[in-house]
Each structure stands twice: as C-alpha cells, then as structure tokens.
Amino acid sequence: MTSQLELEKLVSIGEKLGLKGVELKQFLDDERDKLKQERDEERDRRAKQRAIDAHEQEEDRQRQEKIEREKAKQLEIQLKIEEAKQAQAEAQAQIGNGGYHGNGSAARSRPPKLPPFNQEKDDIDAYINRFERYATLQGWDRDTVWATSLSALIQGCGLFEYSSLSLEDSKDYDKVKQALLRAYHLTADGFRKKFRDIRPAHEDTGTKYVTKLKNYLHRWMELEEVTTYEQLQDIILREQFLNSCSKDLETFLKERKPKNITTMGDLPINM
Known part of the structure; x- marks a missing residue:
C-alpha cells in the first residue's frame, strides 16, 4: 500500500511532467502498481533468501551430525579392534602357557605351530582348514578353545570382521569362521562355483x-546351513533350475532370492 508521503511525491512528479486530471490519475495508478510490484518482488526475494539460508543451515547441521557419527563410528571400530587385539594377546598368552586341554583330558596341548594368517599370500579357506585339522589333532575342545585360538592368528580385515562380533558370538567357532569367510568374500555361492x-x-x-x-562341497553345504537330505535336495534342484534358465531369467530369479524350489517355481515367469 502506498503511503501518504509516497503519494504526495508521485503527485508532485506528475504535475512537474504537466499531467492533470485523468492523465495524472493514470500516472499515479501506474506508479503505485510499480511500487507494489517492487515491494512484492523484494518480499519474495527476502523469503527465498531466508529459505536458502535455512536450507544451508540445515545442510550444515546434517554435515556436522554426519561428521560426529563418523567419528563415533571410527572410535567404536577402534575400540573393537583394540578389544580384539587384547583378546588375541590373552589367547596367545594362554596358548603359550599350555592352558588348553583336550576333550576332557587332563593333558595340556602344545602351543600351535601355525603362523598367523597373512591375507597377502594365504587363502583363508585353506588356512581355516589347516587350523581345524591342527586343532583336531591337538585334541582341543571345539566349544571352548577353537574360536579363541583362531582369533589369535587372524590379522587384517579378518580381525576387523572378528571385532564386529558380539562377545557371545566371538566365543562361537562356527560364527567366527563364517565371519572370516565373509570378510574375504567367500560365500555359499562362491564355494558352489569353486566346487x-x-x-x-x-x-x-x-x-x-x-x-x-570334498572341502569345497563341505564349505558350500555348511554356508547354506544344510543339515537334512531335504535341504540338500532343494539346493540341487534350485541350482539345476537356474542352470536351465536364460541369463536374464537367472538374474531375475537370483534377485528375488527365493527360499526354496517351490517358491522359485511359483514366481510369475515364462520358461
């Protein structure tokens, strides 16, 4: 809305231009419209700027929160790695002191002669297989000794994967082994292909x-968690089903991740 002072200025300008009557009124209306448009544009500009400022502030806040989360995550990872290293040191000390017993026997086992796992040159599956054979020959108890002993020999990204396990899972040899295989991308499908x-x-x-x-088949079935004939039958049927499909259809089916051959057959597909 035009103020009285602005209106008087406009009248003065119009009169200086020699405008009178209808022409002066039209001039005043036009100028008032221009002033209103300028004010509206200025208001919109300020509103947009406030929105931009608010958006930038929100982005800054989110970036800062992300940085803080990353710092917290890195700290948590570092703490887990330190805990894993401490557990390794304790396990190695226990091994060195002859603290492991066989399956219920009072005889102490000898310290393991296995070198630590070297991810630059060792194959994790072969290394685990050798460890299991050694542990069996030494008579170590699988439930109480194997997980701790293996963890004491792991380095690199395997150690990181081990450190991400809960305290309870880190005592479970099968879960430790699966975590290490995952760390080096050895999955059920990977062992199937190897086999x-x-x-x-x-x-x-x-x-x-x-x-x-036998080793590749055992690892494949182990990671598929096959314990019955029916589960084995289902694995073989699904594999053969996929082998009978075109590449596109095979990809489609794998993406759907059917749990069994019946579910796979029920998917809406044309062979």
Missing part, C-alpha cells in the same frame, strides 16, 4: 583332487 569349476592341477593325485572336491 563346480575346479579341475585337477597338473601335480594333483586322485586322492588330492577328491580332498579338494
């Missing part, structure tokens, strides 16, 4: 090749 694709090496004997086949 299907492996061919005898030039230096392999028949016995050695059979051992490799």
Whole structure:
C-alpha cells in the first residue's frame, strides 16, 4: 500500500511532467502498481533468501551430525579392534602357557605351530582348514578353545570382521569362521562355483583332487546351513533350475532370492 508521503511525491512528479486530471490519475495508478510490484518482488526475494539460508543451515547441521557419527563410528571400530587385539594377546598368552586341554583330558596341548594368517599370500579357506585339522589333532575342545585360538592368528580385515562380533558370538567357532569367510568374500555361492569349476592341477593325485572336491562341497553345504537330505535336495534342484534358465531369467530369479524350489517355481515367469 502506498503511503501518504509516497503519494504526495508521485503527485508532485506528475504535475512537474504537466499531467492533470485523468492523465495524472493514470500516472499515479501506474506508479503505485510499480511500487507494489517492487515491494512484492523484494518480499519474495527476502523469503527465498531466508529459505536458502535455512536450507544451508540445515545442510550444515546434517554435515556436522554426519561428521560426529563418523567419528563415533571410527572410535567404536577402534575400540573393537583394540578389544580384539587384547583378546588375541590373552589367547596367545594362554596358548603359550599350555592352558588348553583336550576333550576332557587332563593333558595340556602344545602351543600351535601355525603362523598367523597373512591375507597377502594365504587363502583363508585353506588356512581355516589347516587350523581345524591342527586343532583336531591337538585334541582341543571345539566349544571352548577353537574360536579363541583362531582369533589369535587372524590379522587384517579378518580381525576387523572378528571385532564386529558380539562377545557371545566371538566365543562361537562356527560364527567366527563364517565371519572370516565373509570378510574375504567367500560365500555359499562362491564355494558352489569353486566346487563346480575346479579341475585337477597338473601335480594333483586322485586322492588330492577328491580332498579338494570334498572341502569345497563341505564349505558350500555348511554356508547354506544344510543339515537334512531335504535341504540338500532343494539346493540341487534350485541350482539345476537356474542352470536351465536364460541369463536374464537367472538374474531375475537370483534377485528375488527365493527360499526354496517351490517358491522359485511359483514366481510369475515364462520358461
């Protein structure tokens, strides 16, 4: 709305321009419209600027919160790694003191002669297989000794994965082993492919090749958590079903992650 002072100024300007009557009135109306438009534009500009400022402030707040979360996460990871290292040190000390017993026997086991796992040159699956064989020969109790002993030998990203386990899970050998296999991207499907694709090496004997086949099959079934004939049957049927599909259909089915062959067959597809 035009103030009295602004109106008087406009009248004075119009009269200086020689405007009178209807022409002066039209001039005043036009100028008032211009002033109103300028005020509206200024109000909109300020509102937009306030919105931009508020948005930038919100982004700054979110960035700061993200930084704080990352710091907290890194601190938590570091603490877990330190806890894992401490657990390793305690396990190594216990091993060095001959503190592990066999399956119910009073005889103390000898310290493990296995070198620590080296992720630059060792295969984690082969390393775990060697560890299990050694632990079995030493007569270590699987439920109370294996998890701690294996954790004492792990380094690198395997140690990080181990440190992410809860205290209870870190005592469970099977959960520790699965965590380590995940850390190095060895999944059920990965072992399935190894089992299907492996061919005898030039230096392999028949016995050695059979051992490799058994190991890959065992790892595959273990990670699939197969414990019954029906589960084994379902795994084989699903694999054969996928092998019968086109690549596009195979990808489609894998993305849906059907839990069993019946669910897979019930999906809306055309073979």
